[in-house]
Amino acid sequence: MPHDHPAPAPQCPMGAAPDVPLFLRRDGFDPAPEMAALREEEGVRLVPSMFGTPVYAVTRHEAVKTVMADTSRFSVAPREEEFGMSALTEEERARVVAGNLLGLDAPEHTRLRRMLTSEFTVRRMRGLQPRITEIVEEHLDAMAAAGPPADLVADFALPIPSLVICELLGVPYADRAEFQERTGRQLDLSLPEEEQAELLRDSRAYMAGLVARAQARPGEDMLGMLVREHGDELTTDELVGIAELLLAAGHETTSNMLGLGTLALLRHPDQLALVRDDPTAVAPAVEELLRYLSIVTAGVTRTALRDVEIDGVPIPAGSAVAVVLATANRDPRSVDDGERLDVTRTAAGHVAFGHGLHHCLGAPLARMEMQIAFPALLRRFPGLALAVPCEEVAFRPHHFIHGLRSLPVRW
Structure with a gap:
């Protein structure tokens, strides 16, 4: 039976940053209203990107899944204009x-x-569950000892997945402030191209040092495993690239889910x-x-590898194509009343993790960390x-990964 919800609480609205491309704009928890309208009226539209070149924004659930699944017609190879790439040498x-x-x-x-x-x-x-539980409890103990108020992002949401991925990958946790700050800036869409390129160089230089250490003396962590079992392959x-991606994705995504998810629950x-x-x-x-x-x-x-048609819109070969997950996950064609949070619904089929x-x-x-940390x-x-008042909660309007700068809480 669906849960009987009272009227939803205020959603902590955040006006979308005007210099962020339309398909990436957010309004609090929601995609920009213009994007929901685009999904209902057209489905696909050519819109400006953050890099100055136009991109076809695909907004409906089935079409988004089609693009992500069709590797014969769409390539994920980085486009030269993206995230400082054009400022790099070949x-x-x-x-x-x-x-x-x-x-x-x-x-x-x-x-x-x-x-x-x-x-x-x-x-x-599941084998990591006891250690993740221990990490969560340690941070809760520290929050309780320090007393309220606390910044849930700095004290809970960010350090927990950071420590988990550091231990799993073999990255010194003492370096966390450095890589957290760098990753956060790399995902900031407002940074100039040259600064983005320099961040790419700094990130690779840092990880190259850790890879060299693992190659000289492989440990029991994932980097050590890759060196021992696949070092000749x-x-x-490639080792540096794998480690960079796992480190960045391993803390940025889950930390923002913990912060933003807690705020969403506090509003409901x-x-x-x-x-x-x-527990169920x-x-x-x-x-x-x-x-x-x-x-x-x-x-x-x-990138469209040949002329294609999506939702009745022709897309020429060579065009950039953006799959808008935020609108797809609320598409009324795939989920009833998708604009409403309902933790009792079966949300199977969402594309938050891609497809x-x-x-x-x-x-x-990520699922395990959240299933342990939230309750x-x-x-x-x-x-x-x-x-603080809901309106004072600080979102990150220019970031590729949506989230909060801080979340002041009390208890």
């Missing part, structure tokens, strides 16, 4: 692409993913109570939060509440 661009699963088509993608799949199975994640540049107290009090409600709630929040507003930009060949490798880890936080602090 040799630097080749190194940036090496090992980065998000920017590789088959068969290179398949070859690298095969080496990592066993590390991210549900069974392997992987180039150093009845649903917060379900997550806090009913937690897993469905996590899926619904993934669908509703869609923190990765749009997936990796594709097809590039479905998120770390999805089992633990809410049970430890049953009186958890915002410490």
